[in-house]
Each structure stands twice: as structure tokens, then as C-alpha cells.
Amino acid sequence: MTTTPRRTSRREQHKLGATGARKSWRNTLIAYAFLLPFLVLLVTFHTWPVIFGTYLAFTKYNIISPPEWVGLENFRTLFADEQFWSGLRNSLKYILVVPVIQVISILLALLVNRPLKGIGFFRTAYYVPVVTSFAVVGLIWTWMYQQGGIVSTVLKALHLYDGPSLLNNPATALTAVMFVTLWKGIGYYMVLYLAGLQSISPELEEAAVIDGATRSQVFWNITLPGLRPVILVCSLMSTISAIKVFEEIYVMTGGGPAGSTYSALFYTFSRAFQDFQYGLAAAAGLVIAVISIIFGILNFKLTRGGRADA
Known part of the structure; x- marks a missing residue:
């Protein structure tokens, strides 16, 4: 005697999909949580200095006074x-x-x-x-x-x-x-x-x-x-x-x-x-x-x- 496997209802499929999506988001958040300290250091000590240094190239700046825009001077x-x-x-x-x-x-x-x-x-x-x-x-x-x-x-x-x-x-x-x-x-x-x-x-x-x-x-x-x-x-x-x-x-x-x-x-x-x-x-x-x-x-x-x- 053989039994026919029960088909998963649409509601159950929806629940399984929602559970999988939550797990996926949770794993993604955990991954970014581990990456966050590195990303903060990267932005602080690499990305921001590059951006600010590029800006300073078009200014007159001596630390004492604020940067003054001078263009290509x-x-x-x-x-x-x-x-x-x-x-x-x-x-x-x-x-x-x-x-x-x-x-x-x-x-x-x-x-x-x-x-x-x-x-x-x-x-x-x-x-x-x-x-x-x-x-x-x-x-x-x-x-x-x-x-x-x-x-x-x-x-x-x-x-x-x-x-x-x-x-x-x-x-x-x-x-x-x-x-x-x-x-x-x-x-x-x-x-x-x-x-x-x-x-x-x-x-x-x-x-x-x-x-x-x-x-x-x-x-x-x-x-x-x-x-x-x-x-x-x-x-x-x-x-x-x-x-x-x-x-x-x-x-x-x-x-x-x-x-x-x-x-x-x-x-x-x-x-x-x-x-x-x-x-x-x-x-x-x-x-x-x-x-x-x-x-x-x-x-x-x-x-x-x-x-x-x-």
C-alpha cells in the first residue's frame, strides 16, 4: 500500500517563506554587526581623510585659521x-x-x-x-x-x-x-x-x-x-x-x-x-x-x- 505525500498548503508555504526570510535578514544583520567595527575604522582613517584631503587641495589652510577656498591656486x-x-x-x-x-x-x-x-x-x-x-x-x-x-x-x-x-x-x-x-x-x-x-x-x-x-x-x-x-x-x-x-x-x-x-x-x-x-x-x-x-x-x-x- 502506498501513501501519497501531503501537499504543503499555500499558507504553510507562506509561513516557511517568511521564516526563511527572517533567518536571512538575521544572518545579514549579524554579518554587518561583525563588519561594523572595521567599516567605522575604514571610514574614519581612510575614506574621510581622502575626501577631506581632496577638499583641502583647493583651499588655503594652516591649521590656525579655517580652510579658505582658493580653487586651482x-x-x-x-x-x-x-x-x-x-x-x-x-x-x-x-x-x-x-x-x-x-x-x-x-x-x-x-x-x-x-x-x-x-x-x-x-x-x-x-x-x-x-x-x-x-x-x-x-x-x-x-x-x-x-x-x-x-x-x-x-x-x-x-x-x-x-x-x-x-x-x-x-x-x-x-x-x-x-x-x-x-x-x-x-x-x-x-x-x-x-x-x-x-x-x-x-x-x-x-x-x-x-x-x-x-x-x-x-x-x-x-x-x-x-x-x-x-x-x-x-x-x-x-x-x-x-x-x-x-x-x-x-x-x-x-x-x-x-x-x-x-x-x-x-x-x-x-x-x-x-x-x-x-x-x-x-x-x-x-x-x-x-x-x-x-x-x-x-x-x-x-x-x-x-x-x-x-
């Missing part, structure tokens, strides 16, 4: 200031660090991705500079760069450089600071590329080897395309960091000698916290942000949007 002053253009040129020169740091980081990631004995020690050693304060790093490298320091002594012994401290020479100061940025950042990007390498299916590489592909062919046709999303992220972050370089300059040279390491963000810092011209500083920051966006778009174009199958 700050930008006219900014573009007529040779010191700003000098800092911007140095910031753009700093972008030369980006391709070097990416290439070295990929090579190191390939090296430490091997299952060798004690490889964990090398991974940690390469990452130690990343977590070291730049105040400490800057002081150490400043000591090594000065006359009689390790770097100067080695360069003199190799007959590569025999002059004042690298940081006191306008011809070498920016390059010396760029090398410190390179040294400190390699470990960070190496870890990202290492994660990218480990996400690539080993079966693809094994199949290519079985088909007779060489190591270089596997790298160029499988490994590198698989790393393209990571390359996009790393190149974006390093490019923006290069344009906004400040800590290294502040700790090691203070913008000298003779303005040879004066960066665009250092100009913003000087106008805001030394001259108290916050409107002009905000205008400079807005220009730097626009330039960062332009280079971000270029990174997307060069990496084809980070698509691994492109």
Missing part, C-alpha cells in the same frame, strides 16, 4: 615650484627599482621553492629585513655607507669607488638609497612569488617535461604565465611604493645632499609639517595619487590584467 603654485618637479623626477627615477626587485624576487622564490634540507632557514633569513624597522635599517646602512664603513671599504678595495660617503655624494646618494629599498623589499615579494609558485599545478610542469620541454621552456611557457596574477599585484605595490618613497629618504638623507634624494612625497611632508601649507601639501598628494593611478593602469596593460591564460 595651489596647483598653479605647485606646478611653478621647481622643487616639486625635482622631487617628482627623483620619485619617477625610483621606479627603476621595480623591475629589478621583481626579477630578483622571482629568482629567489624559484630557489627557495626547492625541497632542500634547511630551506626554511633561508626563507626566514631573506624575510628578516622585511620585518625590521626602517629606522634600524636606515641607521645600519648609513653606517655602512660612510667612509670607513663596510660598503665604502669594499668598493675602494675593488677600485670601483673612492670618494666621500655614498650618501654625501649627489651623484650616488639616490642609487645608494634605492639599493637599501631593494635589499629590504626582496623578501616580501619573494614570499608572494613563492605562494604563486606553489599554487601552480605540478602536473602541468611534469607533463611538459615528459613531452620533452627543457627547464627554460617550462619556465617561460608554464611557470611565468602562471605567475602573471602575482606579478601584477607585486608590480602594482612596488610601483606605488616607489612613487611614494619617503621613509628611506627621511631616515638616511633628509632629502640631501643638494636635493639629490628629494622625493615628491618628501615635498608634501615638508610643505605640511615644516611650512604648514596644508592646502599645497594636499594638492601635491593629489597629483602623486593621480600619477600612481596612471602607473597602475600601465601595470594592468603590461601584465594583461594579470590573467594567467593571457
Whole structure:
């Protein structure tokens, strides 16, 4: 004997639907309750400063008196200031660090991705500079760069450089600071590329080897395309960091000698916290942000949007 299952009435269906809707709303409210502290912090310390800073770029403001709307006056002053253009040129020169740091980081990631004995020690050693304060790093490298320091002594012994401290020479100061940025950042990007390498299916590489592909062919046709999303992220972050370089300059040279390491963000810092011209500083920051966006778009174009199958 078979029984026919009882059909759910429309009233029961309505009740079930209403119960499900209430549960859905309750879950949504709980989710937003957990997100609320983060959203408050995000708006307070990110969104609002961006909006207010953009507004200040069109005002004259020195903290003491209220902001006074001046339109494009700050930008006219900014573009007529040779010191700003000098800092911007140095910031753009700093972008030369980006391709070097990416290439070295990929090579190191390939090296430490091997299952060798004690490889964990090398991974940690390469990452130690990343977590070291730049105040400490800057002081150490400043000591090594000065006359009689390790770097100067080695360069003199190799007959590569025999002059004042690298940081006191306008011809070498920016390059010396760029090398410190390179040294400190390699470990960070190496870890990202290492994660990218480990996400690539080993079966693809094994199949290519079985088909007779060489190591270089596997790298160029499988490994590198698989790393393209990571390359996009790393190149974006390093490019923006290069344009906004400040800590290294502040700790090691203070913008000298003779303005040879004066960066665009250092100009913003000087106008805001030394001259108290916050409107002009905000205008400079807005220009730097626009330039960062332009280079971000270029990174997307060069990496084809980070698509691994492109």
C-alpha cells in the first residue's frame, strides 16, 4: 500500500517563506554587526581623510585659521615650484627599482621553492629585513655607507669607488638609497612569488617535461604565465611604493645632499609639517595619487590584467 505525500498548503508555504526570510535578514544583520567595527575604522582613517584631503587641495589652510577656498591656486603654485618637479623626477627615477626587485624576487622564490634540507632557514633569513624597522635599517646602512664603513671599504678595495660617503655624494646618494629599498623589499615579494609558485599545478610542469620541454621552456611557457596574477599585484605595490618613497629618504638623507634624494612625497611632508601649507601639501598628494593611478593602469596593460591564460 502506498501513501501519497501531503501537499504543503499555500499558507504553510507562506509561513516557511517568511521564516526563511527572517533567518536571512538575521544572518545579514549579524554579518554587518561583525563588519561594523572595521567599516567605522575604514571610514574614519581612510575614506574621510581622502575626501577631506581632496577638499583641502583647493583651499588655503594652516591649521590656525579655517580652510579658505582658493580653487586651482595651489596647483598653479605647485606646478611653478621647481622643487616639486625635482622631487617628482627623483620619485619617477625610483621606479627603476621595480623591475629589478621583481626579477630578483622571482629568482629567489624559484630557489627557495626547492625541497632542500634547511630551506626554511633561508626563507626566514631573506624575510628578516622585511620585518625590521626602517629606522634600524636606515641607521645600519648609513653606517655602512660612510667612509670607513663596510660598503665604502669594499668598493675602494675593488677600485670601483673612492670618494666621500655614498650618501654625501649627489651623484650616488639616490642609487645608494634605492639599493637599501631593494635589499629590504626582496623578501616580501619573494614570499608572494613563492605562494604563486606553489599554487601552480605540478602536473602541468611534469607533463611538459615528459613531452620533452627543457627547464627554460617550462619556465617561460608554464611557470611565468602562471605567475602573471602575482606579478601584477607585486608590480602594482612596488610601483606605488616607489612613487611614494619617503621613509628611506627621511631616515638616511633628509632629502640631501643638494636635493639629490628629494622625493615628491618628501615635498608634501615638508610643505605640511615644516611650512604648514596644508592646502599645497594636499594638492601635491593629489597629483602623486593621480600619477600612481596612471602607473597602475600601465601595470594592468603590461601584465594583461594579470590573467594567467593571457
